Amino acid sequence: MPTRLLARLLAPILLLAGLFAIVPISAAGDGERHILVLGRISDDPKIHYEQLKPLLDYVVPRMADVGIREGRVLMARDAQQMTSYLRRGQVDWVTETAASAVLLQSRGNVRPMLLTERDGVSRYRTVFFVRRDSGLVRLEDLAGRSVAFQNNASTSAYFVPAIELLRRDLSLSLLLSPMDKPSRDNVGYVFARSELNIGAWVHKRLVDAGTMSDLDWNNPARVPPSFRKDLEVIHITEPVPRALEMVRADLDPKVQARLREVLIEAASDPKAAQAMRHFFRTTRFLPIDDGASQVLERLRSGVARVKADVE
Incomplete structure (x- = not known):
């Protein structure tokens, strides 16, 4: 088969593989701590990449004071793969719906950081x-x-x-x-x-x-x-959060704190408006109050029961 034809046939496969590509384990090492990795469980990595990347591009320049100079997106096929990424320090920030978020919390090295409000709504029933x-x-x-x-x-x-x-x-x-x-x-x-x-x-x-x-x-x-x-x-x-932003539990506390600050402030920054719209039509990032924490705890135990008794 001619080399050019083979290259054209392989291009879509290589693109998809690249979106699912594993960030080298050294990303968690001393040499690459300047990289912020945003992850998501995805069945359509190309579409999700286009939704995630603009907000990551907005966030990274605003975290230079805590040593962040580059951002990467990493997709996982399922919760098991994302759990592996988190445990190995290959993902720093995860955006997920509530059930997926609490499932990751029970399995992996991750903690809730913020609630995500979409189209002006932070909770649904x-x-x-x-x-x-x-x-x-x-x-x-x-x-x-x-x-x-x-x-x-x-x-x-x-x-x-x-x-x-x-x-x-x-x-x-x-x-x-x-x-x-x-x-x-x-x-x-x-x-x-x-x-x-x-x-x-x-x-x-x-x-x-x-x-x-x-x-x-x-x-x-x-x-x-x-x-x-x-x-x-x-x-x-009862209402549950629409989505959550999670961070790796052992991420540098200064990076966690700055990321949280940048995301909360994004709602009032006109420069963030377009990136927020791409990010699943997000309108605000909100602190997790006691009421939301209690709902998430009930959801976490419920998800565990579904996994044990239904699946």
């Missing part, structure tokens, strides 16, 4: 909904019925609703498809992949109930009015 003519009025009625989650990484459409069902001593079992049926004493669940699918499956009676965040429930693009008129909410959970 999970709603359980059914067809109005279903006869289902409470969560306990879902025994022997089926429920649609989004995917096994979703905070609002998997972990939080699964935790809520387990708290009511309802066992969960994975169904092979929406057409499959659970046993009488189990709640069967399927992954619908998107909020639009979840709403459609409930509306078309493929499943008995669906779950999603209240933000998605109130978004006509996720639940069209033609669906909503036949659906009703039977349960709403």
Whole structure:
């Protein structure tokens, strides 16, 4: 095969590999402590790189006084790989949704730093909904019925609703498809992949109930009015943080403190506006108060139970 043709064929593969590339272990050593590494668990590293890099480029020049002169982005395929990066000192700052964040906290060398407000909202709730003519009025009625989650990484459409069902001593079992049926004493669940699918499956009676965040429930693009008129909410959970910024627990305290300061101040800096929009439409970074800490602790124990009892 001609060399030029081979190079063209390999280029997309090499790009993807580069986005997942491991930052050398020396990044944590004396010679490269000037590098700040921002990490994220990703199933689409190219898109996420474009979302993360502008904010990292904003942050790095403002951390020169603590020795930071360069920034890098490092993606992980899953929580296990990110945990390995954190333990080896290859990632300094992690941005994740709440469930993924507390899972990393329980597994790896990481601690919560800030709450992330997106589109002016720092917390959301999970709603359980059914067809109005279903006869289902409470969560306990879902025994022997089926429920649609989004995917096994979703905070609002998997972990939080699964935790809520387990708290009511309802066992969960994975169904092979929406057409499959659970046993009488189990709640069967399927992954619908998107909020639009979840709403459609409930509306078309493929499943008995669906779950999603209240933000998605109130978004006509996720639940069209033609669906909503036949659906009703039977349960709403307590609010949980939309997302968190985490730092490696053994990161230099001066670097941690400066990073926290820069992120909090970014909301009032016009120069940060575009980078914040790219960063998952972030509007502010907020301190973690006692109330949020308590919610995160309950979420952490709940996620652990889902991992042990469901997966």
